[in-house]
Structure formats: structure tokens, C-alpha cells
Amino acid sequence: MxxxxxxxxxxxxxxxxxxxxxxxxxxxxxxxxxxxxxxxxxxxxxxxxxxxxxxxxxxxxxxxxxxxxxxxxxxxxxxxxPSPKKRKKESLVSDDAPTSPADLEASVALPTSTASEAELATMKIFSNRAPLFLAFTVTLLKHTMPEQPLTSRLSLAQAFISTSSRSRAVSLGIQTLERADLEAEERLAMGQPSVMVLGKEIKILRRWGYEWKESGGTGREGVEGSVLDGDQKVGAELLDTGDGNVDGGGQTAAEEQPALWALDLEALRKSNKSDITLANAKAGNNSSLPIYTPQSARAYLLKSFDTPSDGKTLKTSAGARAAVKEQNLGCLLQALDLLYDSWAMALSPVELDKRTWGWYVKVRPEVEQGVAGWGGKNEIRLADILALRRQP
CATH class of the missing domain: 1.10.150 (DNA polymerase; domain 1)
Structure with a gap:
């Protein structure tokens, strides 16, 4: 063949x-x-x-x-x-759009864990590489963009993973992408500001009017105000730096940065306006531009971290498996928090960003090279993540 x-x-x-x-x-x-x-x-x-x-x-x-x-x-x-049946189904979910920042942030909360370090060190989870790197990226952004709410961090992290995966798929020949498509996306991105995430430029939308912090404070527990003011436009997103860029390493004062969405250029090129509007409404994005939704990032994380098989063939319910995966994700995020917290005082946000790829490579699951390894799964040892912590 x-x-x-x-x-x-x-x-x-x-x-x-x-x-x-x-x-x-x-x-x-x-x-x-x-x-x-x-x-x-x-x-x-x-x-x-x-x-x-x-x-x-x-x-x-x-x-x-x-x-x-x-x-x-x-x-x-x-x-x-999309088929008429699919359009009809999508139209039914538009009423699920969150009505306030509090609802939106609460709806994408990630699982937590209270396991001891000793318990974490014995854990193994089973997954492929992309969701693991997504978990790394979401945790990294807590330190490089601490002013951003969880919805923004999930959106930005998903943008990085999706665009990186697409580039990898194209290089392996699994996916095709015409030069005309890339040029079209470049034209659509013109005038949009960007942030740098792990060395990759991510085009963004600024979420004007999104007040998710406590009034007059910096806490993440309370939020107020409307979800969006619906005033996002292409070419009108430039920041005070004058070049359309936001420095993810902290060159722009955090208080000057509104919450952000990552712009989905591929969806903008492919989708018609009604498709974009429906997807955005569910995500709490009132603009006419498609974004990487925090819901999709969260759902990907929740379904991706299973427990390695012990060779038994006992069947479990879908609900029980989902609960195990959620618990595993909570433990993985706890281990990553311990890793980044250990280095936070010693490294700048820019340095944390640079270190992340190396840390990920040391703990990612072993899979076959090239096309044969695409989507392949294997064990991830949380002890390997904990071993990367800064020693006192």
C-alpha cells in the first residue's frame, strides 16, 4: 500500500x-x-x-x-x-450557558486530592502523552499567569496542546494541512494580541468586564460582575505595550491584564457563524470569535487518567471508572502542584516555563516512535514527578 x-x-x-x-x-x-x-x-x-x-x-x-x-x-x-440532527442537538444546549463568573469558574473546577506524599509516591496512572502535558501546562500557568482565572488557564493550555498536537500529526502524515489553510489562519490572526505559552505564540481575546476576583482583593474564591461585555473585536485587542503581545512571564503588570480566552483559529477558518455562536454561548463567550473552551480541556483531563490493569477481567460500571479517573487526576495535579511549588521561589515564571518541557519528557509514558506511538498509552509514575522537586 x-x-x-x-x-x-x-x-x-x-x-x-x-x-x-x-x-x-x-x-x-x-x-x-x-x-x-x-x-x-x-x-x-x-x-x-x-x-x-x-x-x-x-x-x-x-x-x-x-x-x-x-x-x-x-x-x-x-x-x-454538521448534520441537521447535530445542529438541532447543539441548539438545545445553548441554555446551559453560565450566567455569572461564579457559575462559570465553579463549573470547571478540577478535582483535588488529600493524599499524603507517601501515598502519591506509590501511585501509577495509565494515559497517553497529550493529556499529561495538558496537566503540566495548566499547572504551569498557575505560576506564570497567576492573575488569570481557571477558565482562562484551561483555555490557554488547551490551545497550546491542540496546536502542538496538530503540528505533530501533520509531521507524521496522520493529518493533512494545506498551505492555503495555514495562510488563511495567519490572515485571521492579524491584529490579535498574543501570549507566549511554552515558547508558542497563542492568539487571545481579552475578556473585558469579567470580574472574577473578590472585590478589592486577589483571592480566587469570590467573583462578581457580568461574564463578558460582548465587546471583543478583531483588531481591537492591542495592549498597552503597543505591539499586541502580552508577556506570559510577567513583564506586563498583572493588574493591567484582563482575563483571557485563547482564540481557535482553526475553528474560525472552518466553522460557520451559527456553529461558533452556539459553542461560545455554552462556554460563556459572547463574542463572535471561536475559542478553546475550558469545558473541553476539563473533560479531556477527566477522562484521560485510568489505573493500570492488574490483569483481572472484572467489569466495572461507567460511573465507577469515571470516579477512578477523577481521583487519579486529582492525585496527578497534587503531585504537579508539589513540583511547581518547590521551584516557585527559586525560579522566575520565564524559567519555570523553560523547565517544563524537560520535566515532562522525564516522566511521560513510554510509547513507540512515530505513527505507531500516536495516541499510545503507558504507565506514569507519580514518584517520578515528585523526584523532580527542588531539594532543600
Missing amino acids: AAVELQALLRFLSQDAKVPLATALSKVKELQQANLATPEKLAKVKATEITTMFPDEKMAKVIIAAAKRLTKKRAAGDDSA
């Missing part, structure tokens, strides 16, 4: 059909031998005809359904337009 065809098949299986990449890679040869290496060919068979390759009947049905859906979209000349 040609490299282009292989990449196209892997993209279909992993992205459209949601098949784990490791499984997809192991089935490519069988699909080729059965002359079923394209969505168009898969769309013409029944799920029962591929159960020899995909014994999980549910997975087989999902693959065939995805193939039919993608084939139909391609025939209509549209690979991305």
Missing part, C-alpha cells in the same frame, strides 16, 4: 471511526488483502463481513457506519458540514 493510501486509511480508522490507533495499525494489512482499504469500499459491506478482522461487533458496526457517513459526505462535496 502506498504511503498516502496508508495514511488516509489510518486517518479514517482513528479519526472518523474512532478505532484505537494500535488496533488500526494491526488491521491495515488485513483490510488491504480483503480489498477494503478505503471508506468507499467499506461502505458497501455489512458489519458481519469484517468481524473476522474486528471481533468487537460494536467496533465493526461503528466502522461501517463511519464509512457510509464519510462516503455520503464526499459524494455531496462536503466532508465537514
Whole structure:
């Protein structure tokens, strides 16, 4: 199979059909031998005809359904337009938009842990690399941008992870991105201010009127005021520095910086105005520009940290598994807090930013190189994170 065809098949299986990449890679040869290496060919068979390759009947049905859906979209000349049913479903969630900063911040609170250091040191969690780096980034921003509320830190961290993952996927050939698309995003970003997160420029929106701190104080417990004043416009976001940039390392006084959203340039390029408005309303963003929502970042974190299998086959309920993952996330964030707190007095925000990649590399799960390791999972030892702390 040609490299282009292989990449196209892997993209279909992993992205459209949601098949784990490791499984997809192991089935490519069988699909080729059965002359079923394209969505168009898969769309013409029944799920029962591929159960020899995909014994999980549910997975087989999902693959065939995805193939039919993608084939139909391609025939209509549209690979991305949401269905009327999906639009109707999205319209039903717009009433869930938070009504105050207090509601919004409370809705994205992350789990905490009261485990002792000794207990943390014995823990192992099971995940892939991207959510781990997201947890690192969210924790880092508590120190490099302490003036920002949690909603902003989640948005900025998700922007960094999403854009970095996209670049990595493009370099591996898993995802394609035309030069025209990049140029379009660059044009859309013109005039927007930015912040630097881990050396990457993140375009932002300033959340005018968002008062989340206690009146006259710096605490995070109380908030007041409206969620947004709805006055965000492209080209009108320049800061006092005059160059449109906000220094994430603290060159601009914290009290001069409003809360921020990370601008989603890819969504702005792809989506129509109604899609953007619905997604923004749920996130508490009243502007007409799409953002990386804190809800999506939080949901990704909550679902990503499982407990390594002990070889037993006991089934647990979805609720029980979700509770375990939430507890694991709380412990991971506690370990990361201990790491960053230990260095906070010795390193500047800029230095913490520079150290983060090296710390992450030392503890990230071991996976195969290249395409084979994309999305791969393995153990993460919290003891390795604790070992990175500054010694007294």
C-alpha cells in the first residue's frame, strides 16, 4: 500500500471511526488483502463481513457506519458540514450557558486530592502523552499567569496542546494541512494580541468586564460582575505595550491584564457563524470569535487518567471508572502542584516555563516512535514527578 493510501486509511480508522490507533495499525494489512482499504469500499459491506478482522461487533458496526457517513459526505462535496440532527442537538444546549463568573469558574473546577506524599509516591496512572502535558501546562500557568482565572488557564493550555498536537500529526502524515489553510489562519490572526505559552505564540481575546476576583482583593474564591461585555473585536485587542503581545512571564503588570480566552483559529477558518455562536454561548463567550473552551480541556483531563490493569477481567460500571479517573487526576495535579511549588521561589515564571518541557519528557509514558506511538498509552509514575522537586 502506498504511503498516502496508508495514511488516509489510518486517518479514517482513528479519526472518523474512532478505532484505537494500535488496533488500526494491526488491521491495515488485513483490510488491504480483503480489498477494503478505503471508506468507499467499506461502505458497501455489512458489519458481519469484517468481524473476522474486528471481533468487537460494536467496533465493526461503528466502522461501517463511519464509512457510509464519510462516503455520503464526499459524494455531496462536503466532508465537514454538521448534520441537521447535530445542529438541532447543539441548539438545545445553548441554555446551559453560565450566567455569572461564579457559575462559570465553579463549573470547571478540577478535582483535588488529600493524599499524603507517601501515598502519591506509590501511585501509577495509565494515559497517553497529550493529556499529561495538558496537566503540566495548566499547572504551569498557575505560576506564570497567576492573575488569570481557571477558565482562562484551561483555555490557554488547551490551545497550546491542540496546536502542538496538530503540528505533530501533520509531521507524521496522520493529518493533512494545506498551505492555503495555514495562510488563511495567519490572515485571521492579524491584529490579535498574543501570549507566549511554552515558547508558542497563542492568539487571545481579552475578556473585558469579567470580574472574577473578590472585590478589592486577589483571592480566587469570590467573583462578581457580568461574564463578558460582548465587546471583543478583531483588531481591537492591542495592549498597552503597543505591539499586541502580552508577556506570559510577567513583564506586563498583572493588574493591567484582563482575563483571557485563547482564540481557535482553526475553528474560525472552518466553522460557520451559527456553529461558533452556539459553542461560545455554552462556554460563556459572547463574542463572535471561536475559542478553546475550558469545558473541553476539563473533560479531556477527566477522562484521560485510568489505573493500570492488574490483569483481572472484572467489569466495572461507567460511573465507577469515571470516579477512578477523577481521583487519579486529582492525585496527578497534587503531585504537579508539589513540583511547581518547590521551584516557585527559586525560579522566575520565564524559567519555570523553560523547565517544563524537560520535566515532562522525564516522566511521560513510554510509547513507540512515530505513527505507531500516536495516541499510545503507558504507565506514569507519580514518584517520578515528585523526584523532580527542588531539594532543600
